[in-house]
Amino acid sequence: MQQLGQLQHSVELWRGLGSQVADLLELTSLAIETGDESVADELSVETAAAAASLAKAEMALTLSGPYDDRPAILTIHSGAGGTDSHDWVEMLTGMYAGWATTGSRPVQVLNTAYGDEAGLRTSTLEIGGLHAFGYLNAEVGVHRLVRISPFDPARRRQTSFARVEVLPSAVDDDPEVEVRADDLKMDFFRSSGPGGQNVQKVASAVRLTHIPTGIVVTCQTERSQHQNRDYAMRILRAKLLALREEERAQELSALRGDRVSAEWGNQIRSYVLHPYKSTDSSKPGW
Template identity: 50%
Template sequence: MNSRSIFDLSSREMLLEQLQKEAENPGIWDDPTSAQRLMKRIADLREEIEGWNQFLKRCQDGLELAESEDESLREDLEKEISALEKELQQRELTTLLSGPYDHENALLTINAGAGGTDSQDWASMLMRMYLRWCERRGFDSEILDFSEGEEAGIKSVTIAVTGPYAYGYLRGEKGVHRLVRLSPFDAAHRRHTSFAQVEVLPEISNGDNEIQINPDDLRIDIYRSSSAGGQNVQKNATAVRITHIPTGIVVSCQNERSQMQNRENAMRVLRARLAELKRQEQERQLAELRGEYIKAEWGSQIRSYVLHPYQLVKDHRTEYETGNTQAVLDGELDGFIEAYLRSQKTKSGGL
């Protein structure tokens, strides 16, 4: 067990103690939503700390077995060491998640870029990749909004990802993803390059005091769902589009059969986008004070997925790469996520 993990456990114990003191104040229940959020944070922290303590006990038990020098226990000890090393790697990763929203759930949106059917197909491949990643981690995923492509694939999709530190793990996926392959939609079977943009936002609870939405600032349109499905297309108007008039932000949700549920989901996305807008404005103001220049553009790709003429997935920020492209497209993203988190920690001087 290294000192970094132990230090992080100590800081989490102090945070838990602080939050428990806040929870002792009866006044917190004046705002039930904020109170429930606080209690959930306490429960998650307590579970994490208990997990670390159990892990530390297993390490201690393993050391005692090793010191016994009993050869009959050697095989079991080697298996336990291997299991502990694997668990340590996963647990150490959570120590890199210390951002203000890292512990929150995430809202992930994929938008097909220019390139027609190929890019829309690529967006659907990314959707499958992230849904499979959620399955691997045991996270819940819910499609809030879905816009089907004209011939194949999707134009856009918004997915709510629920699980411990979902935003912290996924925030590094934000950016442009580039695919190079032989196009299945080209009669000449030529090589095509496709782009899709991934947006990742922390889900902001309704009780977050930093984001206040005035109902008078909203224009709400109700319309019929345009989702695919033939006879399953809604005959009633249940899809919801919300425009936040002061900022011009537009969000829509049409995946639920209930207009009320679609409205609630649209508000979830709107709160997250308003929080991101506020964060960007704060960064812009800070950059101006520092005399820095921030370029506002779609941006160059953060990761390339090459399926032809060779097999390679490479992250251009960390240089992490693998030739097992199929595994990545099947949701094996932890290597990329860990490399990004470690690179960010290194930049901030944490490691």
């Protein structure tokens, strides 16, 4: 039913574009025949809208991978840079959550681990919506930030790194992912970071170990032990799906990219909030 719904959406989209273009052509021909120039502005606006819709639909055609239409599980790990890298993880988390919210995509925070002084050591989000994994898969890699550190009293420039990992979410009945209860080891511990007395004093955090593969997943976001276990299972199933792909076709790099250390020389994108050289100290630069 999910596949049927996606196909129906695609068919309706292209039929709608075809009908829209046909109407514009007919209106244009009629205006030329009658010499009516009053509709020129209206035709210009509607043509631009049709062109934008077409460009968006053509972009969706490129997202034809086997998992591009699935929700994405996005994990951000801090790298070199100390406290600034933790703050960078929190900034990236907000950036991706904002992107999803702007596009009316559902966002669920699956796990967060707080830094010692500020920010996050790691965060995991599940982002849904049409072709979520297809769009976010391009974000895999090391992201570099250059700025004046707000944590340095001397106000020196600091470079920090974070690694973004994106996995396709595994569906409940996915035949490629089978998790047996005998293959799981479950541990409970107290969560760290802010969240109130219940989070810090009750063993609500969950650590799942998949014994056959050695994959370990930790979740401590929620106050409910049951909820944390559910989130951890979702992350584990996504990791197992990626692992099955690696074993079967050596395509893990296409799913989440090569594992590289988050440091100099490995970044895929740099964000510079301060110039290397400034000609006018009174004006901020980018």
